[in-house]
Amino acid sequence: MARMGTLWNPWREMNRLRREMDHLVNYEGWPTSRGQTAFPPVNAWENEQGLVLTAEIPGVDPSQLDVSLEKDSLTISGQRAGGAPTTPEENYVRRERWFEPFQRTVELPFDVNPDKCDASYERGVLTVRLERAPELQPKKLTIKAG
Amino acid sequence: MNNRQAVDGNSSSRNGGEQRPVYQPSVDILDTPSDVVLVADVPGVDESHLDVTLDKNVLTIRGTVQHASFEGYTPLRTEYGVGDFERVFTVSDDVNRDGIEATVKDGVLQLKLPKTAQSARRKINVVAR
Numbered sequence: 001m002a003r004m005g006t007l008w009n010p011w012r013e014m015n016r017l018r019r020e021m022d023h024l025v026n027y028e029g030w031p032t033s034r035g036q037t038a039f040p041p042v043n044a045w046e047n048e049q050g051l052v053l054t055a056e057i058p059g060v061d062p063s064q065l066d067v068s069l070e071k072d073s074l075t076i077s078g079q080r081a082g083g084a085p086t087t088p089e090e091n092y093v094r095r096e097r098w099f100e101p102f103q104r105t106v107e108l109p110f111d112v113n114p115d116k117c118d119a120s121y122e123r124g125v126l127t128v129r130l131e132r133a134p135e136l137q138p139k140k141l142t143i144k145a146g
Numbered sequence: 147m148n149n150r151q152a153v154d155g156n157s158s159s160r161n162g163g164e165q166r167p168v169y170q171p172s173v174d175i176l177d178t179p180s181d182v183v184l185v186a187d188v189p190g191v192d193e194s195h196l197d198v199t200l201d202k203n204v205l206t207i208r209g210t211v212q213h214a215s216f217e218g219y220t221p222l223r224t225e226y227g228v229g230d231f232e233r234v235f236t237v238s239d240d241v242n243r244d245g246i247e248a249t250v251k252d253g254v255l256q257l258k259l260p261k262t263a264q265s266a267r268r269k270i271n272v273v274a275r
Contacts, residue, residue: 038225041226043221045216045221056189059251060252090176090177091178092176094174094175096174124187124189125190125214
């Protein structure tokens with residue numbers, strides 16, 4: 001009984017299936033509810049200067065979290081810590097969390113300046129701030145007094 | 147951790163008069179010789195915004211998420227809803243109530259429920275509801 005969770009975990013199976021499906025259909029929808037399609041789930045906001053993305057990735061050691069930026073895409077990959085009993089005397093009686101390595105690439109809605117980005121990880125949430133590419137920044141004209 | 151679900155369709159919490167959804171966190175429960183350890187994913191919650199209550203045999207964990215608000219930005223994509231976390235468990239009498247320890251690190255809650263001296267090494271039931 002106590003070992004059940006380590007043998008078969010429906011949540012883990014479902015997550016694995018879902019991720020496989022995502023891979024197969026290359027889902028590009030932007031769902032608005034909890035019906036998540038890929039891990040980690042990402043929220044994004046924009047303004048004239050740039051973009052902010054947040055991703056829920058609880059329990060990852062920041063050193064195991066990799067964020068890489070291309071001109072028009074952002075890739076988040078890593079692996080969560082834990083997930084295995086540390087001594088033989090520990091038994092999982094329930095397992096709903098999962099610990100597979102993950103990788104996700106998010107297409108950005110516009111080109112960004114690869115030199116201006118800022119990523120932070122706090123309370124299990126990754127926040128990435130990006131700036132639009134210089135040629136996409138709104139131009140401000142200086143008006144000289146006559 | 148992808149299976150977080152709303153506690154129920156109408157569930158919401160009040161926070162300064164603002165209604166927001168309540169989600170049920172994913173949990174792992176570990177039985178060790180000395181403790182029962184409960185681990186829950188609560189991204190966005192820190193120790194000062196976590197409530198753990200044990201009322202008779204009903205253990206409730208509740209976390210209030212600190213909203214990230216980005217002023218001057220408009221939402222572009224919303225893949226996850228931001229709300230609070232709540233989950234209720236039933237625990238047996240063999241838990242030493244005074245020794246319960248809760249820590250939160252990187253959005254993961256770890257709750258240690260020590261077994262009473264008599265029940266050490268015995269399996270204690272903690273049942274997720």
